[in-house]
Amino acid sequence: MPPDTHATKQRLLDAGQALLLRHGYHDLGIQALLEATETPKGSFYHHFRDKEDFALQVIDQYMGAVHQALDACLEDPSLPPLQRVRRFFELVTKSYQGEGYLGCLLGGLGQELAGVSEVFRKKIESCFQAIARRIAVCLEAARRAGDLPASAEPARMANLLVDCWEGAALRSRLRGSPAPLHAMLDFMLR
Amino acid sequence: MPPDTHATKQRLLDAGQALLLRHGYHDLGIQALLEATETPKGSFYHHFRDKEDFALQVIDQYMGAVHQALDACLEDPSLPPLQRVRRFFELVTKSYQGEGYLGCLLGGLGQELAGVSEVFRKKIESCFQAIARRIAVCLEAARRAGDLPASAEPARMANLLVDCWEGAALRSRLRGSPAPLHAMLDFMLR
Secondary structure, X not given: OOHHHHHHHHHHHHHHHHHHHHHXXXXXXXXXXXXXXXXXXXXXXHHOOOHHHHHHHHHHHHHHHHHHHHHHHHOOOOOOHHHHHHHXXXXXXXXXXXXXXXXXXXXXXXXXXOOOOHHHHHHHHHHHHHHHHHHHHHHHHHHHOOOOOOOOOHHHHHHHHHHHHHXXXXXXXXXXXXXXXXXXXXXXXX | OOHHHHHHHHHHHHHHHHHHHHHOOOOOOHHHHHHHHOOOHHHHHHHOOOHHHHHHHHHHHHHHHHHXXXXXXXXXXXXXXXXXXXXXXXXXXXXXXXXXXXXXXXXXXXXXXXXXXXXXXXXXHHHHHHHHHHHHHHHHHHHHOOOOOOOOOHHHHHHHHHHHHHHHHHHHHHHOOOHHHHHHHHHHOO
């Protein structure tokens, strides 16, 4: 793809990610996106089949960043396993801060769309499963290191962490504050 | 208000609550609501100023039911305080079951609208605060009864419970299953 075309697509994805986080899916007009990015309509439909395809690609980009953060934290050998998990959520908190505490794109789109779209319901559930699977590996390492009880169930705990995090992210969005995120981490990873 | 008019308003609120839970706010068309309830347009605008006013009244109705469930559970002297809290969330789980596990209306509308509407952001935050306040009273009773450590902070714990519940409700919506709700309650109120 020529560099300009690639840059246009990237600009649409970046602006779309910010707009979807604030507005959600149905309230986001493609026209508003085109105006915000000064992109002609044809250019959008050159890169994306439709709004659904666009939002799915935004989710893929978002998940790319999540996996990068997971790589950076969960595979840091200088930290004990439980600290790696905590570091990951602290990094996510920092990215929420940069956006003005609008919470999590996955949680937002999941809530809005799960009741009306099997495509988004399955997509977002698979994202949460992927995150939980990676955290579970780290919790299993913590269990083997004796930092969690031998009876701990890493997969169950990892899903619980992801779920409670999403609730805290919603409350953070409602309050425009990191306090619910900190309270949740302090309780779950104390 | 004459009985028929009252019945019409109630029919709109009941159908609207179910539709808002499944579709969210922006995907719900007033026209679809009118067709589902066989109500003429003028009747809707007789009872509600606009769609926002309608959704706010649906939230009030939803909160009425939440407070009824809180009354029934938290003020049951036959149960120890922590069991009363658990009973409340079990009752909510049962109502989610009746709706096909679509999660929580407050969480859904909160996620969708907090980024674009101060009215809904404040409204839904105040709902969560009201629920947490009532649960905190019960947790304080548990603390005084010695069922929680003397150092426990009921208000903080109650907000944490509400937040984690909302995350579990989102996951329940994504999976169409009560498993995330059960896992969260077992962990938090074990």
